[in-house]
Amino acid sequence: MDAVSYLSQAERHCAQRGCRLTELRRRVLELVLRHDGVVKAYQVLADLQRERGPAAPPTVYRALDFLVEQGLLHRVEALNGFIVCEHFECHHDGLFLVCQDCGRVLELDAAQGLSSLCAATAQLGFTIAPQNLVLTGTCKACLA
Amino acid sequence: MDAVSYLSQAERHCAQRGCRLTELRRRVLELVLRHDGVVKAYQVLADLQRERGPAAPPTVYRALDFLVEQGLLHRVEALNGFIVCEHFECHHDGLFLVCQDCGRVLELDAAQGLSSLCAATAQLGFTIAPQNLVLTGTCKACLA
DNA sequence: TGACTTATGTTATACTGTAACGCTAATCCA
DNA sequence: TGGATTAGCGTTACAGTATAACATAAGTCA
Ligand SMILES: [Zn+2]
Ligand SMILES: [Zn+2]
Ligand SMILES: [Zn+2]
Ligand SMILES: [Zn+2]
Numbered sequence: 269m270d271a272v273s274y275l276s277q278a279e280r281h282c283a284q285r286g287c288r289l290t291e292l293r294r295r296v297l298e299l300v301l302r303h304d305g306v307v308k309a310y311q312v313l314a315d316l317q318r319e320r321g322p323a324a325p326p327t328v329y330r331a332l333d334f335l336v337e338q339g340l341l342h343r344v345e346a347l348n349g350f351i352v353c354e355h356f357e358c359h360h361d362g363l364f365l366v367c368q369d370c371g372r373v374l375e376l377d378a379a380q381g382l383s384s385l386c387a388a389t390a391q392l393g394f395t396i397a398p399q400n401l402v403l404t405g406t407c408k409a410c411l412a
Numbered sequence: 413m414d415a416v417s418y419l420s421q422a423e424r425h426c427a428q429r430g431c432r433l434t435e436l437r438r439r440v441l442e443l444v445l446r447h448d449g450v451v452k453a454y455q456v457l458a459d460l461q462r463e464r465g466p467a468a469p470p471t472v473y474r475a476l477d478f479l480v481e482q483g484l485l486h487r488v489e490a491l492n493g494f495i496v497c498e499h500f501e502c503h504h505d506g507l508f509l510v511c512q513d514c515g516r517v518l519e520l521d522a523a524q525g526l527s528s529l530c531a532a533t534a535q536l537g538f539t540i541a542p543q544n545l546v547l548t549g550t551c552k553a554c555l556a
Numbered sequence: 557t558g559a560c561t562t563a564t565g566t567t568a569t570a571c572t573g574t575a576a577c578g579c580t581a582a583t584c585c586a
Numbered sequence: 587t588g589g590a591t592t593a594g595c596g597t598t599a600c601a602g603t604a605t606a607a608c609a610t611a612a613g614t615c616a
Contacts, residue, residue: 288613290563310602324566329604331564346490348603365538374538382547384528393552394509394518401547403526408537432582434594454571468597473573475595492572 269354271301278340281356285338295319296331297340305373306349306366342375346402351375361398367407374407413498415445422484425500429482439463440475441484449517450493450510486519490546495519505542511551518551 269277278297282289289297299315300307313328332350335341339356343349344364351373353362361378378401386396413421422441426433433441443459444451457472476494479485483500487493488508495517497506505522522545530540 288563292564308602309604322565325604326566326606327564334563365533365536365540367538368541374536376533381529381532385525385547388525389509389520389547389549392509392518393555394511394549395555396509396547396549397512399548401545403529403533403540403545404543405533405538405540411537411539432593436595452571453573466596469573470575470597471595478594 271298274301274352274354278338278356281340282338287334287338292327293331293334296328297335300332300335300341300350300352305371306344306347306351308349312350342400344400344402362400364400364402365407366402366404367410368404369406369410372407372409415442418445418496418498422482422500425484426482431478431482436471437475437478440472441479444476444479444485444494444496449515450488450491450495452493456494486544488544488546506544508544508546509551510546510548511554512548513550513554516551516553 275294275298279289279294296312296316299312302315303311309325309328309332312332313323313325316323316328332341332343336343336350339353339359341350342353342362342364344351344362347366351362351364354375363376363378363381365374365376367373378399382396382401389396419438419442423433423438440456440460443456446459447455453469453472453476456476457467457469460467460472476485476487480487480494483497483503485494486497486506486508488495488506491510495506495508498519507520507522507525509518509520511517522543526540526545533540
C-alpha cells in the first residue's frame with residue numbers, strides 16, 4: 269500500500285474509533301512510513317527536528333504510543349523500534365521475522381505462528397499472553 | 413541446584429574450557445544466583461558497589477558478557493536482563509516463559525519449542541537463526 | 557463564556573550500554 | 587629467569603533509550 273492511501277485509511281480508522289489523528293501524530297506516522305522496516309524513536313525525533321525545529325523526546329514518544337494504541341504501529345521491544353502495521357483493521361499481535369543481513373521485516377500473525385507452542389506450554393500449565401514477537405534470521409533473498 | 417554446587421560446577425566448566433573464572437567473575441555470578449529469575453546489569457552493579465565500593469558499568473558488563481559466553485548465563489534482550497542457565501553443559505538457546513504476575517521464569521529449549529514455527533517460516537524462505545526468546549504469560553500457580 | 561479535558565511543549569533525569577585509555581597480573585617462550 | 591605478550595580490570599566519558607513532572611495551548615461542551 270502506498271503512503272497516501274495508507275494515511276487516508278488511517279484517518280478513517282481513527283475517526284471510527286473516535287480519536288484524533290492530529291497534525292503532529294499524522295506527521296510522525298508519515299515519517300515512520302518513509303522508512304522501510306523498523307524505525308527508532310530517536311530517528312523520528314531527528315526527522316521531526318529537521319522539519320519543525322526544536323522538539324524533545326516526549327513529543328515523539330507520545331505520538332508513537334498513540335499510534336501503537338490505535339494499532340497503526342507495532343512496538344518491537346526487542347529492537348527498541350517501531351514498525352508500520354499494514355492490517356490495522358483487526359487487532360492482532362505481530363510476529364516479526366527480521367533479516368539480519370538486509371533488515372527487511374516480514375510480519376506474520378503471532379497467534380497463528382505460536383499456536384503449536386501455546387499448546388505445548390499449556391501442558392506445563394503456562395498460558396502465553398498475546399504479545400508481539402521478533403525473530404531474527406535470514407530472508408529468502410539474502411540466503412542465496 | 414543450590415548455589416554452592418552450581419558454583420563448583422561452573423568452576424569445572426570454565427576449567428575444562430580453558431578460561432578463567434576470576435574472583436570478580438565468580439562474585440558476579442554469585443550475585444546473579446542470589447536473585448530469582450531475571451537480573452539487571454545495574455542491579456548487579458549496585459550489589460557489587462555495596463560490597464566492594466566504587467565500580468563502574470564496564471566492570472559488571474564485562475563479567476556478565478564472559479558468563480554469557482561460557483553459557484552460564486543467558487542474556488535476555490527483550491527484558492534487558494540476564495538469567496542463570498541450569499544446563500550449561502550443552503550449548504543451547506533458551507526459550508523463557510516469564511510469568512507476568514510472580515516473575516518466575518521457566519526455561520525450555522528454544523530449538524525444540526520453535527521447531528514447528530521454523531518449519532512454517534522455512535516455507536516462506538525465511539531461516540530462523542538460533543536465539544534466546546522471551547514469552548510472557550501466566551504460570552500455573554498464578555492462574556489459579 | 558467558563559469549566560473541563562486533551563494534546564503538546566519543556567526541562568530534567570533515569571536507565572542501559574559501550575568506546576577508549578591505561579595499568580596490572582597472568583602467561584608464554586627463548 | 588627475564589622479557590614480550592596477552593588477558594583482565596579500573597576509570598572516564600559518553601551514546602542511546604525512555605519517562606516523570608510541570609507548564610501551556612487547543613479543543614469540547616454546558
Ligand atoms: Zn500488524
Ligand atoms: Zn535479507
Ligand atoms: Zn539454558
Ligand atoms: Zn506466576
